Every structure is written in structure tokens, then in C-alpha cells.
Amino acid sequence: MMKSLLIANRGEIACRVMRTAQAMGIRCVAVYSEADAKALHVRMADEAICIGPAPSSESYLKGDKIIAAAKETGAEAIHPGYGFLSENADFAQAVIDAGLIWVGPKPDSIRAMGLKDAAKKLMAEAGVPVTPGYMGDDQSADTLAKEAGAIGYPVLIKAVAGGGGKGMRKVDDPKDFANALESVKREATSSFGNDVVILEKWIESPRHIEVQLFGDSHGTVLHLFERDCSLQRRHQKVIEEAPAPGMSEETRAEVCAAAVRAGEAVNYEGAGTVEFIADASEGLRADRIWFMEMNTRLQVEHPVTEEITGVDLVEWQLRAASGEKVPMAQDELSIDGHAIEARLYAEDPATGFLPSTGKLDHFDLGDEGRIETGVEEGDVISPHYDPMIAKLVAWGEDRDEAIQGLADILDDLEVWPVRTNAAFLLRASTHPDFVDAKLDTSFIADHEDDLIPDEGPSDAHWQTAAMIAVAEPDPQPLAGFRMNAAPRTSVALAHKGETRTVDLADVEDTLAGAGFDDGERVVLFVGGEATEFSLSTRGGAAGAAGDGAIVAPMPGKVTSVDVSQGDKVAAGQRLLTLEAMKMEHGLTAPFDGVVSELNASEGAQVQVDALLAKVEKE
Structure with a gap:
């Protein structure tokens, strides 16, 4: 060792x-x-x-x-x-x-699986079913557009060297293909130094099923069962679980056997994951599950596999790299219970999931479940790296218990002033369709209105914030405050331009949660969401600028400018693209109008709140 x-x-x-x-x-x-x-x-x-x-x-x-x-x-x-x-x-x-x-695996194994086109050809030869698509050498825009038409829309454009949801775009209409191809190639070049793409048929009712593999230098390749990673946003996994709900033992056996064949085809050593796409329109059937790619590394979501098998995959990696045999045989591995993992990101769903950066002045993930994080209170979320700040993992005897465990973690979470997707995750993991395992990769897009409600704080939020403002400095649970906790009879609060004076004598309801008052503001934590109320009548910070100003939401690089000064634009039309935290973010026109000011140029580095453009109504 x-x-x-x-x-x-x-x-x-x-x-x-x-x-x-x-x-x-x-x-x-x-x-x-x-x-x-x-x-x-x-x-x-x-x-x-x-x-x-x-x-x-x-x-x-x-x-x-x-x-x-x-x-x-x-x-x-x-x-x-x-x-x-x-x-x-x-x-x-x-x-x-x-x-x-x-x-890790041998370099030859990484090379064999590193490019999606070559990997698919190899898998087909090994008897592993692959998705229909185009993997040709001709990378001209015209050829790719023609092949996309032959496959039939919708199609998926994927960078051959891509991963982690980057370098991928679904295209529903031929007229959008050229822009999507350009974006994928640009993102792939920036992230992977390789702009070659493949095309795949977009599978209806798709579920993302993957199998955890492990091999050693003594010729053993085995599996540790499957995970379901269907809840995704922009092809980035958000919630993962193991085992896959609705997977029969017969289908599990066939899919896992196919994954082992994939590993054996490249003499695989160490931890790796074989990813499949399933057409789940008639449930999970082995004849409707196809190979997508293999990740020749440890996966972000490996903890859910560890939770249901009792295996420490990192320990296995270190032992295998030291020349030891895999510690267990295939027939010694079994599934115990159910595990679910949510990825906590420093991003704000209310602003289109724009990344949030800055110091974690308040950071409390509780003490329930398994928490995997690389930050502590007082640390800084940097704009230079991926915005994931923690993985929240819950185990249960069955799926319902695991879901409830995750909900409990998310409900009690407190992070400020960095924004997170915790409330979004809570709504997703407790949504009736998710609880009933009605899953596919479009779940988040299909339920966006439920997961990102367009509503402000309720009356109970305002009343609870007022009670925090008059409470003793030592934070207490918010439910059950004494109505005579302080001599003040009213509290003036503001939130995003709305002001209210809450009469404490009229308070009828408060919310269970937590919060604090720093003398300038009250921050309320309820259901994973942090809501800020200013302790003044000046009003809170506005959301999107109402004057048509397009400002940089974070430090980043302008990768494309799609308009010129004087152009007429429509509401929602993309004006420019900003690359930050390893992702591209399109900035759009807030309403119909004319580009009256344009300060952005392709390739420019910009700072947060920099005025990039301005749109004036005609």
C-alpha cells in the first residue's frame, strides 16, 4: 500500500x-x-x-x-x-x-473511452447496444446539419470530449441547429480543447441510467449496480439515486452485464461508470436501453452507490492502484435500501440559475444524512470554478424514506449571502411526480413553474421576519415567539422594492425555520430558501433592471456579441453570451426595443455589474 x-x-x-x-x-x-x-x-x-x-x-x-x-x-x-x-x-x-x-484506469482505457465516437464503435463491436446517430469524420456545418435532418429532430449535439453536461445541446428545430452547433463547439473548445461533435437521436421519455464498474489488475471487472440520474438541467445532473426506481431484476441483470462487457473490452482497472440512455415510455426494458459513454473516473454521484453497497470506492481505488485484488466478488455484493443525492450549487434559480459568488458569512448544512463539501463558514465561493458547493446524501430502508431524509436536510439548510438552489431541490425531490417515480430527463423543464414559482414572500414570511427583528439576539426556532417579546409595536421591512409595516399585534402566523437580524436586514431561512428583508423603508434591491440595462451578473468573458448598436430586438432575444464558472450564459433583451448602447466586445473580460448593453423601448 x-x-x-x-x-x-x-x-x-x-x-x-x-x-x-x-x-x-x-x-x-x-x-x-x-x-x-x-x-x-x-x-x-x-x-x-x-x-x-x-x-x-x-x-x-x-x-x-x-x-x-x-x-x-x-x-x-x-x-x-x-x-x-x-x-x-x-x-x-x-x-x-x-x-x-x-x-485510475490505464491510459489506453482512457483513450479508448475518451472520445464518444470511437467509444461507441468499440462498444458496438463488444455487443453493447448503442444509440442511433452520426459519428463521422466530416465535421462541416453543412454535413452535420444534413445528418441531423436524416436522423430526425429532435437531435442532440454532443462534443466527443465533453462531460459534466458541458458541450451538449438539444435541438428541436432545424432553424436552431447552426446556432446550437456554434455554441457547442465554442464551449467544447474552451472546456476540452476539442470541438469535434457527434449527433444522437433524442430519445423520447429518456431516463439516464448508469452502472458503477470496478476492475483490478488481476483481470476482474465487476459492477456495483445502477444509479438513476434522470433529473438534469441543461444535461447537468441535479439529483441522483440508487437503485433506479422501477428497475426489474431481469433488466438490472442485462444492463449490468452489458456494462461489464464494456469494461472488459478495454481491460478496465479502477472505478468507472458506463452511462446508458433508456426509452422509458414503456418502463425500463433492456431492449430499450443504449450505451451513451463511459466515464473513466470516479463519479460525482458515487456516494449513493457506496450507501447501498457499504463499499468505500475511494479505498477500493487506492487498493487497486497498489496492485491489490478487488476486495469482494460479484456475488458478495448486494443492494441494501435506497440512497438519493442532491447537488447543492451556488446559483440562483430565480435569475435563470446564474452562479452566485462571494463569502459564506453563514453556512450551516445541518447534521443529518451524509454531507460532502469542500467549504466551511467564512470560505469564499470563487467565480473561477464549478459552482457546486456540496452534495447532500440521504439513505433509507426504501425510496420514500430516502426522499424524506433528503427533504429534511434541504428544509433545514442555511446559506447566506451566497444564493443556492436548495429550495429548488426541495421542490423537485418532493414533487408528486418525482415521489411517484414518473421520471425522465425533461422532468425539470416540464415542471419549471412548480420548481421555480414566480411569487414573492407570503404574509407569513413578512410576519416571521418581523418577529425575528424583535427577538432576542440568541437565535431561536421561529415558530411560537412570544407576542410581547419586545416593546416595539411594529416593524418596517422592505423586500425587492416592496415595503410593509408589520403590526406585531396583528401577527397571526409564523413559519418554522430559522433566521437572523444583523441590524440592517433580516434573513429568513425557510424550506431551503434565504429571503432578505431590509430593515428600512428605502426598499430592497431590485431584480432585473427595469430601464433596459444589461449588466454582467458575475465576472466572466464575453464569448459572443449577437447584436449591434441600433439594432431592433425582441423581448427574450439573445444579445450576447457570457462565459463564467465553466458555463455559458445568454443575456437577453428584457423587452422589445432598440439597442441604444453596446459596451461589450467578443473576448473581453468583464467584472460583475459592468454595463454591457442597454435596450430602450421604441
């Missing part, structure tokens, strides 16, 4: 790997960018070394710096986590060539 390990990653996955490794007596080395100098994974490590400036292209994606750091600190092995260089075969080979242990 190795004695020392460098984790070539950051955030929650670096902390996750470190916890297991240190429990095994392995000395852990962290690497960090200048932006992460005070990060949790740095504080947890036995030793840490800076590898460059904040941009990942100058730090976490610099394989030579990471290998040099391993040599400098005496680390014997490198664990890549997920993302960054985890599926980079050249980096894996460089680690091995440097005389270090690579905690």
Missing part, C-alpha cells in the same frame, strides 16, 4: 479522497491555485503546495506542475478526483512515466 498521495484536484472531491486516504494512514498532499490558498482541502492536507494562478488553465490543468509538486513533496501516487485532468490519458501516462502510481 502506498504511503503518500497527492490529490490533483480541489473542493469537495479533494476533501472526500483525503478523508479515506488519511483514515488508511496515507499521508496526503494538496495542490492549490492562488485563489484556493485558504481552501478547506488545503487546510485538511498534511502538506500543500501552490501550483499557479486562479484560472484552472494555469493551475489545476497544468500536469507538469502537478507532477513536479508530487516529486517535490515525496508523494508516491496521484489521485485525479473528477474533472480537470482525471480523464486525460496523456497526463495519466506522464504520471506513470515519472515513476509515480496513477490512481
